[in-house]
Amino acid sequence: MPEMASNEGSDIIMDKFLKDAWATPPSSPGTSYSELELSPYTHGMRISIENDEEFFNFPTTARAKSDTDNNAAESKKHSNDSIKCDCDIHTSPSNQHLPEIKILEENKNKRRKRNTDNWKREINKKKRMLGEEYIGFRKVQNKIVQDVPRMKRVLNKSICAKACKKSKTFDCKRFSEQQRKHIFANFWKNINWQQKQKYVCSLVHVQNTKATKRSKLKKSNSFAYFLKDGTERRRVCKNMFLSTLGLKAWTVRSWLTNTQVSCSSKKKRNSTKNSKKKLVKNFLASLPKLPSHYCRSTSSKLYLEPVIETKSQLYSLYKNNALELSLPVVSRCYFDNIFSEENISLFKPKKDECNTCIAFKTGNISEAVKLCPKLNASAAYYKTKLAVHNFTAYNLVTKEVVCYWFDETAADLKSSTFANFYMDYISSILRKDVKPVVIYSDGCTYQNRNSVVANALLRLAIEYNVDITQKFLVKGHTQMEVDSVHSVIERKLKNRQIYLPSQYISTTQESRRNPFPYIARELDYTFFKDYDNKEYQLYESIRPGRKKGDKVVFDLRVLKYSSDASINYKLSFESTFLELPHRPKRKWNKNTPHALYLSRIPIQKSKYQHLQELKHVIPSDCHYFYDNLPYKQ
Known part of the structure; x- marks a missing residue:
């Protein structure tokens, strides 16, 4: 992948570069726009550790096929001066405010609903109801044909005796x-x-x-x-x-004699229809669901577990269940309509994409959460399972990959959890070689853009006497190289059954051979420290304003953590650094924070019971793990 150099240091204008990449002609001779190959990536967080110059990869990189050798030589030239890596939590959505680029929002990923108002038959029925000209029906050889023109209703002259x-x-x-x-x-x-x-x-x-x-x-x-x-x-x-x-006598007589009968039969039909609808809703309610990690602050939508991949599979599951219980079965169309009305969806969350990038989309995004056990047995469809998460770090120079795997009994998804990943991975690199660090991340608040992570990074800057800059990528261009790791692991997991979380570790290590296997670490609750404790924080807030109506955390574009214990910010890549309006504390605890958890986090009792019920399809040597899971009494 080509790397692009800049002499502007940490003040490189990210959004300007994104625009110039399309507006500026290729600098290399013999290269034209027709030869440019677009390479999309899924969103993540990019870290660049540098010496003199700053390098970064364009999120949607214009890659010239004719310049492969030149790019390789350029990359080799700077390989000794720059170390770059990507980090991404496999469960991290982006939900951010964009002051830099105005992107036309479209209704994406929404199932189109049928509009019966545009159907010819419905238009004809409406015309008949309004007394206009329409085409009526007639019976021809036991077939109903619609070809009889009917006249418009008119006000006739009254002829009274x-x-x-x-x-x-x-x-x-x-x-x-x-x-x-x-x-x-x-x-x-x-x-x-x-x-x-x-x-x-x-x-x-x-x-x-x-x-x-x-x-x-x-x-x-x-x-x-x-x-x-x-x-x-x-x-x-x-x-x-x-x-x-404008009526005829037989019409009035028919209405008078049949209205009472038709009303009673309609009520009967409606009651039957409602009962079927209730049965479908009860079936959907019985399926295990997951919350949205991508827009949890603005959406309450729940997702079916990824064991159900298509609506056809879901309908077959419903049909078999109804037949086993001797219940009426609704049609596929009616089932899909009820599914659309509910606040649930199949678990296929997508990364944020701009209108340009979506045109060059090449593949599906991997799942945001893994489940254990991962089984093909139909019994697993109705049971909730243990959630397993993956935080991945990718070194662009050495191509070294580190995956942090942990299940929901080890940690939950809060800011302090992600701060531990930042601290562990960046400090492991700084211990080898102290260089200025630039972090590119999306604007997900609970994961990246918050005071807990900011104070943790400030502690690193003070401890290693180095400047750390965190830049929040523009929405639509947060796709990262680290997602290639998730894609490789996903392909390795295909058609493979997982009985224990530790099997994700071995699968990760087997996913790549060259240049060397992925490094996978299985974490427990003892790994995590409490960076959310106010005692260990210098800044209580990173909001760039104080009063009502001032800029908020969502408006931050760049944060710079200096070794002199100060935090500066930018509201755009083009602006200059400003000091936060909040003063740091004079006294704070410089020691390592206390443990975040004293024991494993208990799961819900219903989930524990579901896992126990799945033991009959799990090998017996795995039962000990599920028997010892903590759960709420």
């Missing part, structure tokens, strides 16, 4: 043409079919006819028709009623 005009019972003469037009327009333009039926039924009074001894019954019911004059109902003749509403 002479007796009706003179009658004191009917008030047809009280309705003017203007009133009839208003009633007609309101009936066809403002209400749906169900409301139309209720409206007609409320204006027609049905009476049972009585038979006399002299005459036989010709009809069982008689109808009295009414129209509304404001809020008052006035009786009119049948012709006036039908012509004003």
